[in-house]
Amino acid sequence: MTTTDSIPLVCASLGERELAAVAEVFASGWPAGQGPRGKALEAGLKERYGAGDAVAVSNCGAALHLAMLGFEVGPGDEVIVADYTFPAPAHAVRYVGARPVFADVRADTGTVDPAAVAALVTERTVGIIAVDVLGLPADYAELQAIADRHGLFLVEDAACGVGATYRGREAGSLAEVACLSFHGRKGATSGEGGALITADPALGAKARQLSSFGIGSIYDMGQVIGLPVPEFTEIGYNFKLSDIAAAILQVQLTRVEELMERRNAVAARYAELFADEELLTVPHVPADRTHAWQSYLVTLDARVDRGAVATDLRAQGIGCLHGTWASHLQPAFDAQQVCPVSADLFRRNLGIPMHAELSEDQVERVARAVRTAVTAHARPLGRAA
Template identity: 80%
Template sequence: MTTTQPIPLVHASLGDEELAAVAEVFASGWPAGQGPQGKALEAELAERYGVGGAVATSNCGVALHLALLALGVAPGDEVIVADYTFPAPAHAVHYVGGVPVFADVRADTGTVDPRAVADLVGPRTVGVIAVDTVGLPADYAELRAITERHGLFLVEDAACSVGATYQGVEAGGLAPVACLSFHGRKGATSGEGGALLTADPALAAHARVRSSFGIGSIFDQAKIVGLPIPEFTEIGYNYKLSDIAAAILRVQLRRIGELLERRSAVAARYGELLGDEELLTLPHVPADRTHAWQTYMVTLDPRVDRAALAADLRGQGIGCGHGTWASHLQPVYESKQRCPVSADLFERNFAIPMHAELNMDQVERVADALRGALTTHARPHQG
């Protein structure tokens, strides 16, 4: 009897090169943060993205927190945040006592709508956090114009978009401050991890000290002859990235092109197999940008019972998910705002398997199963 292997929604591409890099760290005797691997990773990130400074962190959420601290967001300040996303940006605003103001998104891309941002700017607004939704960069030309006109900061949440581009510039370099994620489902991963990128070396230095309890590098101090005693100059946090993770990421950064090429091939094949399906809409990628394909997210026809569809696919061993969140609807925020486009996408978007380890037979199996399940779980058309 043959069994059909499950097809997971996500799968990290980690192998022998990454294992060898970890073995080197074990041999070095310094597995903790801000050691030689972390320093090398930060230098490679700064060079890749053409920025003045890069700070390796334990995840993207803490990079957002450090960014808002370095930018001086104070209690009561309002920060406009993209609504349709994992709510880390809104969380970060709360961490510093600010008020997140949720901006609705474009119906075709799910990225923050610059018109919504412009309408929300008020006397207490200090900045904007844009999000590259599930791997697709936002409209940064328009967003930069708005923030520059009003004297606001602009932060790019590039958690999902490693390898994507906008007008020829790689995501992570599209705003004066950007935050990356190296979570297990991202285009480059160490399981967990993140980075803050900035054009301003002083801002990077501030964030680096805050990421290490408010003291300088213990690794650097240990190389000084005598007994240097680090001084705590800031109230900081333990947001460092271990040298184990940094070593993995140095390998992964070299593989971004290869892994993105494989994801892009999967996306293209889905487009061929599902392009004529009336019960869903495929992802839209404007001509001036490219997608990192962290997630392949379709939009279901309102007639489709999404929960039943998911149960059917999972019963066949095919991973799937709801997509991402309409942040303003989450109970933690108790928001009185309305973001109707985001709310609609939250109800109808649907994620199917997307990662660099998928083969084309698996992609075809997913598409066939999805087509069949859509027909099964769609209400008849009311003519």
């Protein structure tokens, strides 16, 4: 049960400008998908990411699914996916009847290890899905080199990456196809939503048609004199993003830098407050990239009882969670694989409050509570688990 002084794990930064944009959509008479605001959002995304096309969809999972369809992945194919993440990439591969092959991750960043990817390539491998884990871009130069060497596609799952950079390039533009999320905890949000960003206009056109049951925009058809009757020439999906959500996102995308500045300040302050804490490690950000800080995860010493720490924090009204998933361990995939680094991070990472609405006092309160809890719930050195 929350209290008035609770500190939530996440909090969307939505305000009067977003409300005004929604009111405009209500007045327009077209709240559904692929209307004027959706088209304007797609144009803005295309420009922001220097893309061949951008397709607004209902969520990042839909974008990943459309990417697999666009690359014509199917039964008998294998796609190498980053293991330490929300397992949407593996779901997308399974949606099209292919096999996800899980690649272990770097211990310092949690992003997919290019050496692990290279070791998994077989004659059945058709592509790679890398992930900007929790907002930190992967090693795209090395990954692209592997993809080029073997003739594979590379997809950037940038669900958490809006606002991050890699070697001066913005997350969302780091591979031939990128998939974005606009979920409530992301750097730009409409509550739910997503986008497929692609260098290939033909792939974008195919994704847009498949996202609307295999036909074109009903809004566009309504602007034509006469009575055009669309034909369903292939089986598609209902992955459209509403114009209500698109209007919110048009505002949010103008605020990414503002909100990132605050998230960066929160992350920097956490790093200061935890600098001398031996029972946890703060996130590592390599010098060639920046973090979007969708989440802030500390890695607990193996002696610390994470569940007990979480119980203490939640009792004080401080939001927390386990972090993200070691996908290969999830029963849905029956992976029969071992990714030891990912599994270790899955056991030891703890997510603490991270969003642009945190005050300085709240950040300090969280840090004090975490330090107290990890000390209270750590086994003495040399004592068996």
